[in-house]
Amino acid sequence: MKKVLTGKDVEALLRAGKGVDSIPDGVLLTPTAKDAIKEAGTRRRRESRSSVASDEPTVPDYEFRWNPGNDPQSPGDIRDFFHSREVEELKHRMCDIGRRMWERGYTDGNGGNLTIRVGDNLVLCTPTLISKGFMKPEDMALIDLEGNQLAGRRKRTSECLTHMAIMKRQPKAKACCHAHPPHATAFAVAGVQPPTCMIPEAEVFLGQIGMAEYQTPGTPANAVAVGEAAIDHMAVLMLNHGVITWGKDIEDSYWKMENTDAYCQTVLMATQLKGSDLLTITGGQAKELIDLRASLGMEDKRADWKECELCDNSEFRPGVVCQIPHGDGARTNGGGGERNEDAEAVVRQVTNEILTQLNS
Numbered sequence: 001m002k003k004v005l006t007g008k009d010v011e012a013l014l015r016a017g018k019g020v021d022s023i024p025d026g027v028l029l030t031p032t033a034k035d036a037i038k039e040a041g042t043r044r045r046r047e048s049r050s051s052v053a054s055d056e057p058t059v060p061d062y063e064f065r066w067n068p069g070n071d072p073q074s075p076g077d078i079r080d081f082f083h084s085r086e087v088e089e090l091k092h093r094m095c096d097i098g099r100r101m102w103e104r105g106y107t108d109g110n111g112g113n114l115t116i117r118v119g120d121n122l123v124l125c126t127p128t129l130i131s132k133g134f135m136k137p138e139d140m141a142l143i144d145l146e147g148n149q150l151a152g153r154r155k156r157t158s159e160c161l162t163h164m165a166i167m168k169r170q171p172k173a174k175a176c177c178h179a180h181p182p183h184a185t186a187f188a189v190a191g192v193q194p195p196t197c198m199i200p201e202a203e204v205f206l207g208q209i210g211m212a213e214y215q216t217p218g219t220p221a222n223a224v225a226v227g228e229a230a231i232d233h234m235a236v237l238m239l240n241h242g243v244i245t246w247g248k249d250i251e252d253s254y255w256k257m258e259n260t261d262a263y264c265q266t267v268l269m270a271t272q273l274k275g276s277d278l279l280t281i282t283g284g285q286a287k288e289l290i291d292l293r294a295s296l297g298m299e300d301k302r303a304d305w306k307e308c309e310l311c312d313n314s315e316f317r318p319g320v321v322c323q324i325p326h327g328d329g330a331r332t333n334g335g336g337g338e339r340n341e342d343a344e345a346v347v348r349q350v351t352n353e354i355l356t357q358l359n360s
């Protein structure tokens with residue numbers, strides 16, 4: 001028979017300094033035990049925030065943490081959770097991020113959507129057909145990871161399946177942000193992967209930007225394509241559509257959106273000045289930044305790559321091939337590879353032959 005824990009048992013555990021993490025999986029929790037666990041979580045978060053007021057300098061932590069195996073199940077518990085102080089706080093934060101996206105011109109009409117994971121099988125999301133600049137906390141919806149709506153007066157966004165595909169495949173993704181920022185979306189429409197090794201902050205905080213093939217927005221096929229790309233990339237360009245980013249909390253995931261569009265805008269402006277022959281950092285310098293990224297807890301699939309591969313922007317700059325650099329010091333205009341005159345000559349020759357044949 002399964003062990004049953006009551007509210008009093010939970011309180012006794014907490015008094016003994018054990019914490020709710022010590023409750024083994026599979027025990028049955030009475031409603032009072034669940035309340036005690038929820039209250040302990042709230043207290044812990046409040047304490048961790050107020051401890052900031054002491055002497056230790058720190059950074060704000062907006063990550064939502066829950067106790068695994070304790071999602072509310074009954075309609076009453078779900079309703080209470082949906083209106084709890086902590087979830088209300090998140091709803092306000094979503095409205096704030098929505099307004100920031102709209103003010104920066106990242107969303108037009110009813111475009112864009114936001115999600116925050118709040119349980120093993122619970123996600124808070126924005127509703128469908130709403131301007132992101134003018135949302136109210138009471139507009140938000142609560143859904144499960146299959147997209148079934150559990151609470152909220154307004155119908156959930158149709159694109160939530162894509163967000164959930166990311167959360168299912170990448171457990172570190174606790175919040176997602178989707179928008180159509182013009183500069184990054186221009187890369188998505190041109191089908192050009194933004195190059196790397198141009199701006200250090202982008203290497204550290206964004207990493208390499210991923211690409212997902214075009215699928216109809218909101219469909220399971222789109223969810224599969226984006227979910228796959230998001231395993232390795234915190235920002236993904238959806239071809240002919242827009243951008244989706246993920247992070248440990250909604251602020252973090254929104255920052256990735258700003259980083260992505262600002263980076264794409266800068267690269268676009270630089271190419272207007274000088275074509276695609278832009279200055280880059282070296283592979284060695286990129287490696288240092290990727291190590292720094294790892295020290296901040298962000299995985300990077302490029303950690304094991306060879307230095308010469310790190311800045312190989314061959315898609316952005318055709319004709320550039322990956323070569324081990326010779327000599328020391330920052331190399332500019334190399335893009336992690338060097339322009340291969342022979343290869344370019346062959347491409348030119350083949351193109352000319354094809355054109356001649358077509359004309360004749």
Ligand SMILES: [Zn+2]
Nearest residue numbers: 111112217242
């Ligand atoms: Zn969209």
